[in-house]
Amino acid sequence: MDGGFISTRRVKELEPGSRVRVRGWVYRHRDLGRKVFVVMRDADGILQLVADERYTPREYVEEARRATIESSIVAEGVTSRDPRAPGGVEVKLEKFEIVGLAEDFPIKGGEGIDYLLDIRHLWIRSRKMTAMWRIRQSAFKAFREYFESKGFWEVSPPMLTQAAVEGGATLFKVDFFGKPAYLTQSSQFYLEAMIFSLERVWTLAPSFRAERSRTRRHLYEYWHLEAEEAWAHMEDEMRLVEELVAYTTRRILEERLEELSILKRSTEALEPALETPYPRIRYEEAIRRLQGRGVRIEYGDDLGADEERILTQDFDKPFFITHFPVELKSFYMKPDPQNPREALAFDLLAPEGVGEIVGGSERQDDYEALYKQIESRGYDPRDYQWYLDLRRYGSVPHSGFGLGVERYLMWVTGVDHVRDTIPFPRFRDRIYP
Template sequence: MPRDGYLYTREVHGLEPGARARVRGWVYRYRDLGSKVFIVLRDPEGILQLVASAEYSPREVLEEARRADIEASIVAEGVVARDPRAPGGVELRLEKLRVVGESRDFPIKGGEGIDYLLDNRHLWIRSRKLTQVWRIRHTVLRAFREYFESRGFWEVSPPILTQAAVEGGATLFKVDFFGDVAYLSQSAQLYLEALIFSLERVWALSPSFRAERSRTRRHLYEYWHLEAEEAWAHMEDEMRTVEELVAYATKRVLDERLEELEQLRQKPERLEPAKKTPYPRITYEEAIERLRKKGFDISYGDDLGADEERALGEDYETPFFITHFPLRIKAFYMKEDPQDPEKALAFDLLVPGVGEIVGGSEREDDYEKLVQHIKMHNLDPRDYEWYLDLRRYGSVPHSGFGLGVERYIMWIAGLDHIRDAIPFPRFRDRLYP
């Protein structure tokens, strides 16, 4: 893309010594040694050392360089030179320099605590670490879209304001909708189910909101939710779609973002096994047995929490499925297992170190059974009249899933906390910028 004659830092690194280059960006590092000023410039592609020196730079350039404090925006022009002491072994010896936007006493100097950095999130998102994450995130989202395009899915746009719960009323955010009560969407699933009757295979990427009381390293109150629904698909069909999607996106990151993974101190070998499918499968019942052997006090019918999921992940190098959960602990829309009506045709995909990143199931397509499930979960069937209509008029077997984008990013980028997988994280205690 044309940049008015300006090169990205990555392009400058590829030039021969003596070539001329124009660059622009922000000051990442700065040192004033009197007769020389060293500036490390950053832009979306990387970093480059600039040097203003009394030896070869005009006096006004040296003076302007002294105005270029941390995070000032600048444009510069000079001659490319090799220097093993410079980042990447290349520097630009300045002949022209202009400070576009000054930055005096930038408030983040290093060593600040997480609360301070969250208060200044609008500035902290410029950091080199988070920039690498945003680049990986971009590739992941593009890969998801490529996968669905290649498999004949249609992208659709579900609403954010909804009338009823999908995953449980306790985690709904209420909204005053002109005097009536509405809710921020927990999931696009119900609307995607309606759309399969015209498009058959659909997907959406949209925000979801969960007012959960827990605040852990893998929870957000607003997150990006990748969801898909397929008509005529059973649980095994949907599991294949999920593992193919995750494997495809992981391969794209390994193909395109090795440098970013290296900057984040991640070894590509950790992700290599995830390129190969099928992924391992265990049942919920088998998972409970394994956890008991690992010393967990857990019974059949208990939910699997973060600690349990992490312990199960220790047995795998790849993502893995847990299937056939007890029907009573899963959502109302999940289909009974014909072989055992006490179990749901449901699955979760877990990744080592993080836990669940995907939840999916075959959907209950029988009208009477769906009504029973709604009542079993203490919900009012009248709130789901339009959803029940989907079972009255041309119901078909169908399945779907939801993938938490930030949890996937957290795993693939090796992040300690989910807050660094999204530019502006939302937590219960306070709304940061």
Template sequence: MKKIQIIDSKKHVGEKVKIGAWVANKRSSGKIAFLSLRDGSAFFQGVVVKSEVDERVFEQAKSLTQESSVWVTGTISEDARSKFGYEIHIEDIDVISEAVDYPITPKEHGTEFLMDNRHLWLRSSKQHAIMHVRNEIIRATYEFYNKEGFVKIDPPILTGNAAENTTELFQTKYFDRDAFLSQSGQLYMEAAAMALGRVFSFGPTFRAEKSKTRRHLIEFWMMEPEMAFMDHDDSLEVQEKYVAYLVQSVLDNCDHDLDILERDKDLLKKYTELPYPRVSYDEAVELLQKNDFDVTWGEDFGSPEETFIAEQFDKPVFIVNYPKAIKPFYMKRHPERDDVVLCADMIAPEGYGEIIGGSQREDDYELLRQEIVDFGLNVDDYEWYLDLRRYGSVPHSGFGLGLERMVTWISGTEHIREAIPFPRLLNRIYP
């Protein structure tokens, strides 16, 4: 008898199969039992009819506890009443392991309780769907960059210097010297781009930022492409093409998951239409001031400001050319202005905030060296980075996309903590 996964049921309609699963829930009457089964690939219904099975099998079905693991044997059939579309008519049940007093019952639970039991909460249908969306974004990322001629490079997690704000570094001892957990792989990706042209990385990054907002994590994953011989405008085109590709891939391959999440697919489809609008930082400030926001030129935008700007458009929007004083040292100055840099943040619709930050990198040795000094950084720590400007410097650009922010937006999830399997928050490192 063939063993299959639930997700492959459509290939085996009318066949007798065996499936290993957990019992997510159950209900029964005097003559029939309905089992909600999951196996990691999907959820579907198992039906046990008393008149069609041994009495032992029916009594076993009625006594199964939530999250007990079982082998079920039966015939796959179509089920037009369910969104999944298929079910199994069970003939036999073999209990693998009985679960006793599973803590997450079908009733409502508080967020802190669910986070304390994150290792079990992942089993629920909504969390299952979010993880599928996350997986599809990762899969589609590799596909996109491979198609575009990029090379995957892995920057180090332990670094000897800061990429951005030195106050957000996690410090550790590296034998007889200090080291830090990576804030970003960008500086190393620039070195890789000078060797391989177009590169991308995907890995964990860490920010010791004491924030409790729904958009922030202490540990998160970043997609960071870096591109030689590309200016700022070239980079914006890659960014919007990439984001549209991710949205379309989720629509194509996570249809059932989006149903579980009750996500508006027509709205998501709108986000695949290019190009995305662009507004300058100057225009954004003017727009906010006209609508009674208390903002001054030179300040960074917070969540309310980003949300308002995004609401003026029906697609993601780029805010370009931020003030130099609020951006990292490596961003290239605007050719016509000393007070702004060639950079952009992509703001997602629906109040999800920034999902991409990027810029053209400063390629002039003297200017970059002076910026390192002006930022109060130790030039000796950045000699290797300056070498990239000494030996064959070229115009180059790059950006970083926060995976969890992308997952939160596409899945329509309220809080970023549900977009990663085991979130690390200001007050949480368990489980």
């Protein structure tokens, strides 16, 4: 079957009575004697092919009969409408060729998660996983659309760094030609440097954190959407974040209803997030809410996954927690001038128990104040000299945030674990594959 292929963008776009040429992989297979049904999949969906001895040459019927699950195939035939077929359209085969005959596929259904992680390179072909990758692509596209519409510049910071953004305990150390370097926890510092030339910048890149947390929300390597904005205060940045989340969620609902259906995600649960502004509560109010529910927590305690899950029960859309105690937040965050005990910091929590998906703050823009904040955390200011320099030469008020892409997708798609939002998860001290 050499020559130009006639490929189909989506199964539902096929017109009955058209002669088509398609290619893909065997998703389902049934041999009924005189008839062989092959459901194939490609990047856009699934399509039923029918080899029937009444109209398909015998050699191609036999070839269809020989096909195994995940065999790659090329087929030609005429489309016809059939409400029983996936998508309501099938192809009556005139030709059928196996390009790569698959061995017995090791995934039959009902396998445990550890087994599926061991063969992740095959599991990512599944229909649910493919639906996730399409949703992920729509999210990435929407991120770029939104930032371009707001006049932001996309930049490409390095993945290797010498300075810790969130503290040394969660750094992955590497040898850089005999000198220590680290995989980045965040591109924030480099983005802050870039605002002095481009004012509004953002990036979408991997980040690495060696924290020992083993929860359904943690990965050691994840995709990090980060932005920094000159002249912006905390409230400005919160509006930017909520608009970004609302816009991206709307685009996914517009483009990926079929994929959300495959994942059995309720779209009604996402609709409240399309409307902004999102609710805002201060940290002290969050503590009172938790205490009112019987949680043993005091002002000054950090909010963990359990506490965040309880708080999300009060909201049907993402919501902000603001004004955390300065001790709970990073050294670069600016204290509130009206109450220096509180940082001008915010987290955005997704509902339905997902919890934090965005963290952001107004950055400390004064050299002396930042120097003291670095020292107060036990860090050596010499390790942050270039970062301090940004406050010496034309410093301005500025703010920024980071969004964990996989956590956001976990909420949008309704999956139980963040590992299912990324093709090859890095977590639990193992690499798959």
